[in-house]
Amino acid sequence: MKIGALAKATDTKVETVRYYEKIGLLPPPARTTSNYRDYGSDHLARLSFIRRARNLGFSLKALRELLELSDNKDQSCDAVDDIASRHLAEIDQKIDDLTTLRSELGRVVGACQHGTVGECKIIETLAPRI
Template structure:
């Protein structure tokens, strides 16, 4: 099968994308509708491979679909300055840094909980369950 006449399965294999995802990207306009064969099967070409590979890379970097769409729109205008793409990348970098900070706080809390455990004890004495259970300020358990 030539690269200009790819089935949806072949496109998926080439790009590491599930068939359902390709159909979804077509439905929302991220990937243009392909030509159809005489038997009404989708027929993808080189531009689909290039575009889907780009989308996969951008998604792998954690960009949301609306940003993918914006980047595709910008990429389709090669004479435009790239400042808007730079801004989108910086915005994503800040989001990743925020998530890393959240994960570091989560790790610290889990580490604190793990060190409260008295190995081999009974559930009634479990410090982790106690620490996770909601309590009133006077020590009574919340319903």
């Protein structure tokens, strides 16, 4: 299959597929006589894996670790579990941060009386407290 089909099948942009190849995340495929990339099911599987992991919020760095682990099937699951757990903690932190931020910003937005900028509570909140 050509790059456009692979991209579509994995909900990825064509440029991103080429980018993954460039940074060594996706192995270079065979080429047709007209120099088009020609992907097989192994590429589809690997890119699916990459995309799903990305959607789960894994960084490319963590993903590289995971792919390496998955390439050596006889290694312990603990390492994989460790990566995922670390990531889970990160997500919890992000949710916490955003929730705090949301309540703060929500309070600010709620305070807006729709007057002039001079009396705007939003600007006031942002302005330095001296």
